[in-house]
Amino acid sequence: MVGIGTDTGGSVRIPAASTGVIGLKPTHDLISIKGVTQLSWSLDHVGPLTSNMEDLAIVMEAMTKKPFTSYCIDDIRGIRVGIPTNYFNEKVDNEIYEIYKRSFAQLEKLGCVLIELDIPFINNNTEIGKVLSLGEVAFLFEERMKEGMGRFGNDVKDYLKSTDTLSAIEYIKAQEKQKKLSYRGCSISIPLNKI
DSSP states (O other): OEEEEEESSSTTHHHHHHHTSEEOOOSTTSSOOTTSOOSOTTTOEEEEEESSHHHHHHHHHHHHOSOGGGGOOSOOTTOEEEEESSSTTTTOOHHHHHHHHHHHHHHHHTTOEEEEEOOGGGTTHHHHHHHHHHHHHHHHTHHHHHHOSTTSOHHHHHHHHGGGGOOHHHHHHHHHHHHHHSGGGOOOOOOGGGO
């Protein structure tokens, strides 16, 4: 019925998207990461994987004690859905992109109001995430790295070795950018004719 995963850079969402299930990386700190081996305290999340949205709502309610099931509704007429015009749809396989576009037509058919959103400030977030995770994994794995790299796979070794080239200035700048990109710290301007 449900799986629980950890997601720093996509480890819940990407497998979910690849297998046709629902995977959620919740709002930071909504679900405790206590007991989880951390990679990056500013990016690590715990999130559920389920086969449908109703199960996801039930699991989120159980994990957070918040009323997620009350948002499970049958009539979605009038609900506004933001459709990103950048970042989320680059480098997508043509077949997948066609399915993606058909899903919008289905939402419109069900009565949703689609609003195109340009989100230019998010384009460099992959680099910010990389810098944050490198700095934090270097700190968290310092002792393990000193003990020897032999127990890590080649991909992990390469990642850990790349922490040597990161400067404190780069890490602090990435933290500042992360603060600006956080939900509470940014706003999205939507043209009035799109509402």
